[in-house]
Amino acid sequence: MKFKPSDSELEILQILWKQGASSVRSVNEELNKNREVGYTTTLKIMQIMAEKNLVTRNTDSRTHIYTAAVNEAEARQNLLEKFVDTTFRGSAMSLVMQALGNHKASAEELAEIKDLIRKMENDAD
Amino acid sequence: MKFKPSDSELEILQILWKQGASSVRSVNEELNKNREVGYTTTLKIMQIMAEKNLVTRNTDSRTHIYTAAVNEAEARQNLLEKFVDTTFRGSAMSLVMQALGNHKASAEELAEIKDLIRKMENDAD
DNA sequence: TAGTAAATACGAACGCTTTCGTAATTTATG
DNA sequence: CATAAATTACGAAAGCGTTCGTATTTACTA
Incomplete structure (x- = not known):
């Protein structure tokens, strides 16, 4: 695309x-x-x-x-991938760390992320 | 800037x-x-x-x-903010969730993120 | 020193985005 | 029906990024 x-x-x-x-x-x-x-x-x-x-x-x-005519989620994903490549040399994790670090997240938001991480850890089994 | x-x-x-x-x-x-x-x-x-x-x-x-002549970390931060604004309508959390969700993270990476979250939760006190 | 290779400087062309003036068309109103 | 208002259509201009050909300068080498 x-x-x-x-x-x-x-x-x-x-x-x-x-x-x-x-x-x-x-x-x-x-x-x-x-x-x-x-x-x-x-x-x-x-x-x-x-x-x-x-x-x-x-x-x-x-x-x-x-x-x-383009799907919002797909477009975001596409732009995100390109952004990671050009600005974070392909490291999505660097981006996540930086975005997290420089943003004051609420307790709810942090809980949401922990949830996601928990799911990812289970999937890894 | x-x-x-x-x-x-x-x-x-x-x-x-x-x-x-x-x-x-x-x-x-x-x-x-x-x-x-x-x-x-x-x-x-x-x-x-x-x-x-x-x-x-x-x-x-x-x-x-x-x-x-520009600092890498600062430049990244700057570009990241703009990207969040233009592509994620200002929601850094949406970006984090999407970046996390569409990336197979290793156990080490997940641990790193959990560490960061723990620190953020403590800072909130 | 003459000649060659490597590097910089310059300028033009092309494509794309953004902007806007103006014309043409369509619809509504009195 | 005639006029005004709203909309679309068209084209041109300006600015920027990218590309490249060519000229100029600098340094090395035989």
Whole structure:
């Protein structure tokens, strides 16, 4: 899978994943909560994303409705693997340690992780 | 800190971090273990990196020696934060869980993580 | 010293992303 | 029906990264 969305594209995918099928206007409004983006800029990028098959669009009504064409979990996994390779030289454990170390986790979160570890240890048997 | 190296730049930084101060030729040879890159291409990118202060260079001898000007641990931390924001919507814990879940960890690695968690739980007191 | 090899410097080209102005089209409103 | 408003379509420009050909400089060698 060669999945390498640009910054803007990933930003838009996040919005589509979060709020589901959306119009350009809706996505643009969401984007503008963080930074100023012109409407036609958002439109253009989403049109390009459609060409690349990152999204699909329903053009039945005048206002086109866009839907993410890639699965969120898969995309995350894919990006995570690449990130581990490029930034942590392939060591997922280094990444986990660093992410854990520099984040104040709540007791609940820590419990969750311990649970996962316990499961992994059992699977190893 | 506005640290946003390009793919090539990060690749070169990794090499400099790993093998320390290096000549362009040395870096280029290392790059060519993965993919074909022209010598002048590598040279050009490293020159640009020097302009951006991503690296420093010693020009005393004819063969210039380049050194990473950014700290590896800090750079990783910085990139990690951005990655969590853009790909995991800010949730470091989601990232940890996903990275852990999709990686077969050895008993030693799991022990290491448990150690870290134990320390974090104590710090919380 | 002349010639060759190695290294740096320079500049141009190409592709991709982002941005935006403007035109064309469609829908709603008075 | 005529006008306004909203939307899509189109194209161009600017910026950045990457690549590479070529010129220039430097050092070594026969």
